[in-house]
Amino acid sequence: MLKFSELKVTAEFLAKANAGKKKRPKIVNQYKRCNEAKFSKKKRKLFVEAYMELVENGWLNEFVNIHGDMSHNFHTCNMMNGSCDVIGSYRFLAWHRLYLLKFEEKLREMDNRLVVPFWRWTKNRRFPKWLKDVQPTGMVNRMGKKYNVTRELQSSDRLPTKNDIKSRMALNEYEAFTLAIEGMDPRGAHNRVHGWVGGTMNTMYSPADPIFWLHHAECDRLWYSWQVDHPDQHPPLTGNDAILTPWRERYSDMADLQQLPFFYRQLNV
Secondary structure, eight states, rough: OGGGGGGGHHHHHHHTTTOOOOOOOOOSSSSEEOOOOOOOOHHHHHHHHHHHHHHSHHHHHHHHHHHHHHHGGGGSOOOOOOBOOOHHHHHHHHHHHHHHHHHHHHHHHHHTOOOOBBBTTSSOSSOOOGGGGGOSSSEEEEESSOOOOOOOOOOOGOOOOOOHHHHHOOSSSSHHHHHHHHTTTOHHHHHHHHHOOOOOGSSSSSSGGHHHHHHHHHHHHHHHHHHHHHOOOOOOGGGGGGBTSSSSOHHHHHHHHGGGSSEESOOOO
């Protein structure tokens, strides 16, 4: 089993990369995802309580194990065997948007004041203090092995910088953009943050750590922002490849910003 920090891809695979005021999508009956740094103490408390309830009742364990099933092809490189597939690149952003949304829907069933906040690691370059002690124990992976959530935090200079992300946001083609956001060290922001947190976050069971959701909300926010500037850029997904298994939703369901139940007001890097 590979770790995010161990994933590699060829130079040829990355070679396809190659920019105004944003026209925001019309917002109708959508809730706002906000910066975790602006999350009130009350909402932080509600989030942690709801998260731990999902740990204790077993729902989160089953949901984490969906991410532990690499057959759903939602990453460029398979963490079981290290093989790389462009279809995984194409599915990465939309699949994780849906995964994040399914988790958020569960939170909002418990308390409709809750959302998944985003962690702006280009600006807030420390692990969010309010989640420091939230480390679930007694989780069980798909092979039946128990594990506890661990972390091995690195120095803040190892996190992606604002300039790193600006260079990725300047890319004009979907394939180049998704590779640069997910990407392979040193290019990819997503994998670098997983490796920066380390421990469980550096494995395919990373959603057991609550920071996973805040990190992916930030990756999703960046895609959302990029979509505003590039509304016609989409991956060439067809047939079953466009179905975001294990659910029935398709890529197109996640790509239409006006049809999403949430929005981001903060679109800058």
